[in-house]
Amino acid sequence: xxxSDANNAISGASRVRAARGACEYSYMPPPxxxxxxxxxxxFNRVLAVAIWVISGVLAVSLCFTxxxxxxxxxxxxxLICLVVWESLWRPRLVIANDxxxxxxxxxxxxxxxxxxxxxxxxxxxxxxxxxxKYEVWIAPSPGRSFGYRSAAAASRDVRQxxxxxxxxxxxxxxxxxxxxxxxxxxxxxxxxxQEAGVIETGVADSTRVDxxxxxxxxxxxxxxxxxxxxxxxIA
Numbered sequence: 579x580x581x582s583d584a585n586n587a588i589s590g591a592s593r594v595r596a597a598r599g600a601c602e603y604s605y606m607p608p609p610x611x612x613x614x615x616x617x618x619x620x621f622n623r624v625l626a627v628a629i630w631v632i633s634g635v636l637a638v639s640l641c642f643t644x645x646x647x648x649x650x651x652x653x654x655x656x657l658i659c660l661v662v663w664e665s666l667w668r669p670r671l672v673i674a675n676d677x678x679x680x681x682x683x684x685x686x687x688x689x690x691x692x693x694x695x696x697x698x699x700x701x702x703x704x705x706x707x708x709x710x711k712y713e714v715w716i717a718p719s720p721g722r723s724f725g726y727r728s729a730a731a732a733s734r735d736v737r738q739x740x741x742x743x744x745x746x747x748x749x750x751x752x753x754x755x756x757x758x759x760x761x762x763x764x765x766x767x768x769x770x771x772q773e774a775g776v777i778e779t780g781v782a783d784s785t786r787v788d789x790x791x792x793x794x795x796x797x798x799x800x801x802x803x804x805x806x807x808x809x810x811x812i813a
Contacts, residue, residue: 614674615763619666619716619756626666633659653809657802664795669715671703673763675771678705682715686790691777693785697764699750699757705764708783717760719750 633655640651665683672679678694680687689705689712696706703717750757771777 614672615767616670616672617716617760617763618670622666622669622716626662629662629666630659648813650809650813653802654806657799657806660795660799660802664792664799665715668795671714671716671760673767675767675776678764680705680712680714682713684792684796686792687712688788688790690785690787691768691771692781693787694768695782697761697768699748699761702750703757703760703764707785707787710787712787714757714760717757719748719757720752720755 637652637655640648643649668681669683670681672681677691678689680689689707693707694705695708698704698706698711699717699719701713701719703714703719705712705714749755751761752758753762768777
């Protein structure tokens, strides 16, 4: 009985070790980092709120006007509010493990990592695919004056943030700029996904980029713009 119990204990321990080994062998760690990064322009959103508040005050004051025809000003005010939402509040950049989503005024562009071939910041953060390029509305490059003021700081960090093989760094690659901060997140996740073997090579030409037009905003904008002309004439 003792010999049988010992054999059972040994076989049981062996099965446990085998199960642990199988689990360790089949486990594939996910790429490091958060599931996604969402980037928007804080300045643009603050500006949007300020414009909406001013528009709301004007709209309320028009309701108490003695001239009913002045209520026609509500139409161009509505147009301004919609333009502000579409151009200042809505745009953002979403960086996930499966794709990059560029939310620009009027359209959304979904770029799979397999389609991305180059990232540039000359005029704005620009994502290149075979034969196409897509600028990110919320990540413009800074002006020359900003670049000159930041030259000293850039020279200290050039080897870390500059993707170009030169001794200088573009203003658009500076981490303190909107384009540079966004580009660093894109390049960082791109590198991690490549190291993890998630991105396939040689399939960029055949990978589809999805473009969706924001018709729910485009159509009202066109209607309000067309209605604003006679509304201003009436008011």
